[in-house]
Amino acid sequence: MSKDGEEGYPGNLSVKVVYTLTDNNALEVEYFARTDRPTIINLTQHSYFNLSGKHSSQITDYQLHLHADHFLPVDKFATTTRKVSAVKGGPFDFNSAKKIGRDIENDDEQLKLGRGYDHCWILNGSGFRSAGKLSHRESGRNLEIFTSEPGIQFYSGNYLDGKFETKTGGSNSYRTGR
Secondary structure (H helix, E strand, O other): OOOOOOOOOOEEEEEEEEEEEEEOOOEEEEEEEEEEEOOOOOOOOOOOOOOOOOOOOOOOOOEEEOOEEEEEEOOOOOOOOOOOOOOOOOOOOOOOOOOHHHHOOOOOOOHHHHHEEEEEEOOOOOEEEEEEEEOEEEEOOEEEEEHHHOOOEEEOOOOOOOOOOOOOOEEEEOOOOO
16 A cells, blocks of 8 residues: 555555466466556566576576567666667567577667666557567476566666575576576
């Protein structure tokens, strides 16, 4: 519950998130919000999924496929610039599956600003649809994201520094986020 006026936002806001693991091995995340006045809300989560089973391994060998022809560039503070850029043929083009590490060190201003990928892709289409797929070939594990939202943020763990240990004894180090 966020009370009317908290952090300067109008209206009382109650939020609920439901995590469901289905019989088909799908993790469903549903958000619900209710307010008594018009207000701004942007619900998200910051889950890290490890498909390799090796929590300290980098994600550069993962294959990523995003259904997005455009992304939102960022400024030096990692805030979107309100511009829209096409991805076709560049390092942000994941319309065909490719290894995350293929272009992550590319001499591209946006990759330098984010120290890798930390950008929002504008998804193609509308309604509930596939946003894309993340795959780790060695383990055979895949993660497909479905959403009704217009965009998806992909962060490649560029600022993880190993401070936090995983349940298996590793740590969330540089580029181990997914």
